[in-house]
Amino acid sequence: MALSKKDVEYVAELARLELTDQEKEKYAIQLGKILDYICKLKELDTQNIEPTSHVLGLENVMREDEVKPSLGQDEILSNAPQKEDGYFKVKKVIE
Amino acid sequence: MELYELKAHELVDKLKKREISSGELTKSVFLRIEEVEDKIHSFVTLDKEQALKNAEAIDKKIKKGNSVGALAGIPVAIKDNICIKGVRTTCSSKILENFIAPYNATVIEKLRASDAVFIGKTNMDEFAMGSSCETSFFGETRNPWDLDTIPGGSSGGSAAAVASDETILALGSDTGGSIRQPASCCGVVGLKPTYGAVSRFGLVAFASSLDQIGPLTKDVKDAALLMNVIAGHDKKDSTSVDYKVPDFTDSLKDGLKGVKIGIPKECFIEGLDKEVESHVKGAMKVLEQMGATLVDISLPHTEYGIAVYYIIAPSEASANLARYDGVKYGYRSDKAKDLLESYKKTRSEGFGQEVKRRIMIGTYALSSGYYDAYYLKALKVRTLIKKDFDDAFKKADVILTPTAPTAAFKIGEKTEDPLQMYLSDIFTITANLAGIPGISLPCGFNKKGLPIGLQLLGKHFCEEDILRVAYNYEKNTDWHKKSPKVKK
Structure with a gap:
């Protein structure tokens, strides 16, 4: 079942995407199809099954809190679309 | 025979004995690239000048009698989602079109320490999302066996470069089949290691609980050689596992006596191409004749x-x-x-x-409101x-399946139907979800002359088992000796 235009707009807003009307229509149908397919999982009873988020059952990995060399300011800023006085420059945030 | 046609394990000795130089070899590979690259488009970025400089430096080292690394002088192509310091790393996306990596991925540090020579960055589906290499911002890569056909994806550039001799070795990454499926489509060997066997530091993240870097090579022995260099724990990747890395080439010495190969009944299903089915069944017979036992x-x-x-993958990606x-x-x-x-x-203009x-x-x-129902x-x-x-591996040492349900499809065939595209990953995806290693190697050609891939899956950290079975199969067949005839 296709998603509603409102659903598509809501999800796009959450994902910080601006979609054209054409994209909205296309995604409503395609996402609907994909979600229908995914609903196949409802066939399975998983009430007593533990979720797996990491396959090897890894716990938190800790390390000593030591100071080590890291990238310098110039390297960090080298890919910035806009920079000024050693800072990343963005549009005004506070009025 | 041209130098670019040789395998890494054949070249390593020749280089160390100074029968050939890395400079000659690297030039030979670039000559091949100049011949066929405009037809295949395996690469996003090539750096001939730097590659030749590095090759010469390694030649000097060898000449002086200095000790050199395991891959000294061997040209390697790197998928464009793995960072090389000072080199453009685009993920084949407009959003990273001009991104110059400020650091090296751990696999790059390791390859550098082994004295390998980087020749360029290979094309891929944008952010590794795809099975055909068609979603690249820089245009599609073509299958060297048939230029109207997809090379598979997402590591399609690496697979096509290996298949057409534009490189000796290549690295790819595999989140749902992105090494194995293109290897199958292009008739080369592709290995996805166990999750945690190879550091992901410096691999641009797509789905962090599934991504693994691995080799794409001309044969099984080369995959083992490359694994020797890239595997191992890394403090910079907390999901990499501290384990004793074996010499992966050791496992190639053993035969197949006593090896139990599991054949899942879910594999030979509706929708599986008849020619794929018959070649995979042919491979089963070969393995059985060599002493392996097939178990249902x-x-x-x-x-x-x-x-x-x-x-899971889109959730992590988002x-x-x-x-x-x-x-x-x-x-x-x-x-x-x-x-x-x-x-x-x-984001809307960049993705x-x-x-x-x-x-x-x-x-x-x-x-x-949807988290419980879906994620x-x-x-x-x-x-x-x-x-x-876990249950299947109580009965079998390795599991055999087709790599993909069909041979490579035509460019454009599935771009408008994402679900159909997703279904081409049915045999590869579960290995990523379970974190187990898998290898794809050629097991035949269909009537159109397109390669068909065989997949072998192993237990966690048992790459040696699948390499051993793959190597024995390869030794007894000639599929890997065929090369596509890409015209100049």
Whole structure:
């Protein structure tokens, strides 16, 4: 079942995407199809099954809190679309 | 025979004995690239000048009698989602079109320490999202066996480069089959290691619980050689595992006596191409004749693999790709009036259709009210899929399946139907969900002359088992000796 235009707009807003009307229509149908397919999982009873988020059952990995060399300011800023006085420059945030 | 046609394990000795130089070899590879690259388009970035400089430096080292690394002087192509310091790393996306990596991935540090020579960055589906290499911002890569056909994806550039002799070795990455499926489509060997066997530091993240870097090579022995260099624990990747890395070439010495190969009944299903089926069954016979025992097994939740994957992978991707906001690096739209609009326009103009589609699926699955129904449900079914493998590996040492349900399809055939595209990963996806290693190697050609791939899956950290079976099969067949006739 296709998603509603409102659903598509809501999800796009959450994902910080601006979609054209054409994209909205296309995604409503395609996402609907994909979600229908995914609903196949409802066939399975998983009430007593533990979720797996990491396959090897890894716990938190800790390390000593030591100071080590890291990238310098110039390297960090080298890919910035806009920079000024050693800072990343963005549009005004506070009025 | 040209130098570019040789395998790494044949070249390593010749280089060390100074029968040939890395300079000659690297020039030979670039000559081949100049012959065929405009037809195949395996690469996003090539760096001949730097490659030749590095090759000469290694030749000097050898000449002086200094000790050199395991891959001294061997040209390697790197998928364009793995960072090489000072080199453009684009993920085949407009949003990273001009991104110059400020550091090396751990696998790059390791390859550098082994004295390998980087020749360029290979094309891929944008952010590794795809099975055909068609979603690249830089245009598609073509299959060297048939230029109207896809090379597979997402590591299609690496697979095509290996198949057409544009490189000796290549690295790819595999999140749902992205090394193995292109290897199958291009008739080369592709290995996805166990999750945690190879460091992901410096691999641009797509789905962090599934991604692994691995080799694409001309034969099984080369895959073992490359694994020797890239595997191992890394403090910079907390999900990499501290384990004793074996010499992967050791496992190639053993025969197949006593090896139990599991054949899942869920593999020979409707929708499996008849020619794929008959070649895979042919491979089973060969392995049996060589002393392996075939055992029937069942992986009952295989049919749910794609549904689980297309919740987990896009969910992780939607979080990982949130960083592309046009602030610190990458493309920024110049049409925005305020910061929020800048994020939206940057991402909408910078990402391609498939990436946006997956961000949308993932955001939907993680959004308030749907989390339990989709994401949590998928994680639970992931447990069932992993348990299927645990049970199967009580009866079998390795599991055999086709790599893909069909040979490579035509360019454009599935671009308008994403679900059909996703279904081409049915046999590869479950290995990523369970974290187990898998290898694809050629097991025949269909009537159109396109390669067909055989997949072998092993237990966690048992790459040696699948390499051993793959090597024995390869030794007794000639499929890997065929090369595509790409005309100059």
